Amino acid sequence: MCLGLNRGYHYMKNILFCLLLIFAVREASLAQTEKGTQYLGIGLSAGISTDRSTGFDDQTIRDLGFSISPAYSYFIADGWELRGGFGVGISNRRSESNDDVRKSKSHSLVPQIGLRRHLMVSDKLGFATGPYVFYAFGKSKHPDYDDSTTEQFDTGIDLQIEYFPTRNIGVSAGLFAVGYSKMTYKEADRESFKASKFSAGLTNQLNLRVFYVFGKGSKAD
Template sequence: MYKKLLLVVLSVITLQAAKAQTEKGNQQLGATFGFSTSTSNSQSYLSYNNTYTGNVKGKTTSYSIFPSYSYFIADKLDLAVGLGYGYNHMTNNPNDNNSNSDSRNYFGTISLRKYFLFDNKIGIRTGPYFTYQKTKNSYAYSSNSASYSSDNYGGGLGMDFVYYPAKNIGLAAGLANLNYTHSKNKGDTLGSSDNFNLSFVNNLQLSVYYVFGK
């Protein structure tokens, strides 16, 4: 089995009109775009007759867009809100015992972030956040189909690396995330779940900031 992954995360964020990027009264406006694709070949072992199933080729494609806005309510402290949309499409060929699926996500976040910078250039930002996400899933098998939706409420604590190499340029990358999520399903699949998660950066997702100001 092999897997190829292509991940592109492009982000152009921030229009500000003040002397320092994190000064009280500054505003940030941005949009983050994400795209990924992966392919796989797999076979399943059948222990009852000591054989393998035929080769199944899978492909997953996903993309997302996340516009955001933040306002510095104090020096090095901003309040941020964002709305986003994500789409994920997965196919399997043949799909006799495997599903083809589509997933659509609509989400919003609000966060309070404190910046800890050395010489106003490099450091971290961290703080609490709250999220809501509406997910709609559909599955198509060779003989039937199913669909369900879920409402997801959550919150947590995030931490990002931030760096301002020049007056009009800023960079950021996620470092760690601690979160709790409650999900409730509707449709063909009913039920609810609660999840705690602690994650550290395992792939680089870089945000590039353009700072417009004096």
């Protein structure tokens, strides 16, 4: 218990540090991050995750997942982006419980929302950081067993690098994240799988976004 509290305290310090960074750093002026600017983009995410639950029915869940998420953003102030999106995810899942191994394919719906603080270092290169909330609900089908369901909730603060090759086009990639994740996995003939964890470090999955800039920031001077 003490170890868990210490880890939670450590991650909370990282989160507070990131929040201070968001509010303290002054960014270079860039038209694409001015108030009134809008982004319309698409995000691509791929990665491998492993979750374990220790209890009456020990289970391990391994996912190889991919998601695509269209998103819209509006700059509510200079350097401040409010973003919302709704995506679709597909994952190949391996569920292990004692000597019972099951493989299935899961499809999920992924609504998400986030606030971004843009910190530009030049007219083309910068960083975006801020809090995010992510929720996913999915179903898995298996020919020999009952269908299963998965719910996942993630929240935290992440850091992305972004590049604007032109005034109207931007590209970003995930670098670092501090967050909390909780997952519930249910199968009819097994004990429900529940797992939660804190994490902090370099992003462990591919997370890319390409977006079109329009509105105020897309206009030539």
